Amino acid sequence: MLQPLLDKLMLRSSLEAADQAAVIALPHLVRLLPARDYIVREDETPGYCCLLLSGYAYQHKIAGNGGRQIFSIHMRGDVVDLQNSLLHRADHNVEALTAVEVALIPVQAIRDIADAYPKVGQALWHDTLVDAAILREWAINTGRRDARTRIAHLLCEFALRLSFCGLGTLSYYELPMTQDQMADMLSLTKVHINRMLRLLTNMGLIEKNRKFIKILDLRNLAIIGDFDHNYLHMKDFEYSKRG
Amino acid sequence: MLQPLLDKLMLRSSLEAADQAAVIALPHLVRLLPARDYIVREDETPGYCCLLLSGYAYQHKIAGNGGRQIFSIHMRGDVVDLQNSLLHRADHNVEALTAVEVALIPVQAIRDIADAYPKVGQALWHDTLVDAAILREWAINTGRRDARTRIAHLLCEFALRLSFCGLGTLSYYELPMTQDQMADMLSLTKVHINRMLRLLTNMGLIEKNRKFIKILDLRNLAIIGDFDHNYLHMKDFEYSKRG
């Protein structure tokens, strides 16, 4: 059941047989949740970390003025809220973007495996560092890039991340969020998202329907989007190998 | 020499005597750097992590259009670039904000201590989780709050963080950055920072000169700034106890 987690960790860290066995043996409960269900709410003290087995989830927070900011999108193999293992109180919400299948792993089990198998602890730590690197890139994206650039950048990021974990290709993948949700990732309004997607379409860079996106010209989309995949820290990834 | 690091870790994690001794015994080189010196550059493969013994440093990245985004400010006891220990290539710059005294700790030594003393590894991991929590708050700050709110929020954050580690009080502290640097933290322009600081001053909330700031009314500044200190995860911190 926990194979997706092990696959994810092995993409970036090398673990020995005993480490791998310990990961697979982690105690957990499997749950199915519909889209829009909250997995963790701000100010809760969650007793588990949430591993995504299928579907998509995202982290977000609501500002005092009602504005919502989405911080991250997670996919198969991601532990959406690894921070619960060491921090007691949730400082943001985690919500199911699509219907999801999750494995709930008790936080104490995470701490125990990190004690007993330091390499596993480091692999998990490594994962949180990559999440932080992506978050930094999102910060510069919303902070210092204009709307068109931001969207192009996000579409490039998804192309690489999804193809990296086998959920699509560099030129075609599922984009399971609404324009309203994209707006809250990029700190824009849904109206402006709509206009900019149209613009990219008219430029011949993408084609999009309600659920899927076709990248017609990734190279130029990356240029438009000021995109350099270094921050994703994808070991051995090569652009050209995947279609 | 490494006492500031141990102090920092002990603020949030509990370590036994052996763990503490191992931290203090970490190999390191001490260096003095003037303000504006780069500590790490994007795309380098740094061989060390940088512990701040005194002074301030910040992480930043330059977008393709020339815009700069600052992601974080670090102070005494912070390991500015703990991610170097596990990720090979730097995805951002680290620069001295003021003159700094740093201890350079080889990345291999960080990995070794995390192997041999899992609790120390977890304490370091914990630290990166708090850094990520702060970064999320900065993301919502720049993404979904207006200029006045953003600045007020930042000033509240500094008041708490600096007083927490003994570098000032809740009502008076050193603010060692220029308005230009503040602009790059908050994704605004220096002109607008200037106007909004004046506004907060005129509202009777703060008083500021070139290097220091006096918070006249933290409670209202926090309201104006949509500020809730939960995300700082400061164990046992109480507002009222510190002046």
Next chain:
DNA sequence: CGACGATTTGAAATCAGTCAAGAGCAGTGG
């Protein structure tokens, strides 16, 4: 078919950016 949510489009408003110039301040060297 009806209903609801998501997308699309247009027009007007606004917050923050841009450009430009002057004032203040600190360090340097004569």
Next chain:
DNA sequence: CCACTGCTCTTGACTGATTTCAAATCGTCG
């Protein structure tokens, strides 16, 4: 001790990218 230099701060007038508001259309699902 003062003049010079460079950087930061300050202010005003104008501009513009994005938001806001509003309404129509599209799609999907019961």
